[in-house]
Amino acid sequence: MVKDTYRHKGLRRRLVDSLRQRGIRDEAVLAAVDAVPRHFFLDKAFEEHAYEDKPFPIGSAQTISQPYTVAYMTVLLEVKKGDRILEIGTGSGYQAAILAALGGRVFTVERQEALYHRSKELLERIGFSSIRCFFRDGTKGLPEYAPYQKIIVTAGAPVVPDPLKEQLDIGGILVIPVGEDVQYMYKITRISETEFKEEMLDAFRFVPFLEGVKKAPGKS
Numbered sequence: 001m002v003k004d005t006y007r008h009k010g011l012r013r014r015l016v017d018s019l020r021q022r023g024i025r026d027e028a029v030l031a032a033v034d035a036v037p038r039h040f041f042l043d044k045a046f047e048e049h050a051y052e053d054k055p056f057p058i059g060s061a062q063t064i065s066q067p068y069t070v071a072y073m074t075v076l077l078e079v080k081k082g083d084r085i086l087e088i089g090t091g092s093g094y095q096a097a098i099l100a101a102l103g104g105r106v107f108t109v110e111r112q113e114a115l116y117h118r119s120k121e122l123l124e125r126i127g128f129s130s131i132r133c134f135f136r137d138g139t140k141g142l143p144e145y146a147p148y149q150k151i152i153v154t155a156g157a158p159v160v161p162d163p164l165k166e167q168l169d170i171g172g173i174l175v176i177p178v179g180e181d182v183q184y185m186y187k188i189t190r191i192s193e194t195e196f197k198e199e200m201l202d203a204f205r206f207v208p209f210l211e212g213v214k215k216a217p218g219k220s
């Protein structure tokens, strides 16, 4: 198993410093980035680059988000201990681990079976067995555990799927990048049963939020 060495910890400290310089000021979020070994979530070939502020390929034509983007979205979520959090787009599992490190009760959904299996197994192996992983189409959310105090979508959606708004608790926050080529980060707060407050924030570029699931090759 890959180890978390002093060298890795030092690189992580520098990453935290660079996030602080880029404007991330939430100390709890910075502490979570400092605590979670990002190199566990990357292929061995990219291990050396794990603490650069860059996205990287994780297989199945997907990427692990850039640390700045993960931190930015996590700040917007205002995670409190015990929050029930739904993540759409497990990918590598890194964002889910950050949310769990902040004390969230995390439910994460992935539409690609190969990624779902890999991340579920990895999260258990490195001590995040409280994270519940699901192989699903996240456009429908995860109704059986709703409502969620927080929902985060880590793929670029052309529109905000209604089921996600419906599965948000009153007072809950949904963070989702919306748009076709470029996405704008939206923070949507549920004010009441019928009212939502929408804030449009900075521009980002995400892999697409797609409907339906994709089975792993060789499985029916």
Ligand code: SAH
Binding pocket: 062, 063, 064, 065, 088, 089, 090, 091, 092, 093, 094, 095, 096, 109, 110, 111, 112, 115, 136, 137, 138, 139, 154, 155, 207, 208, 209, 210, 211, 212
């Ligand atoms: N949070 C991830 C980022 C992964 S990239 C990380 O920390 O590594 C976004 C992921 O969203 C991809 O794995 C992609 O397969 C997944 N995705 C896209 N559309 C989806 C959908 N409808 N339901 C669930 N997952 C989806």
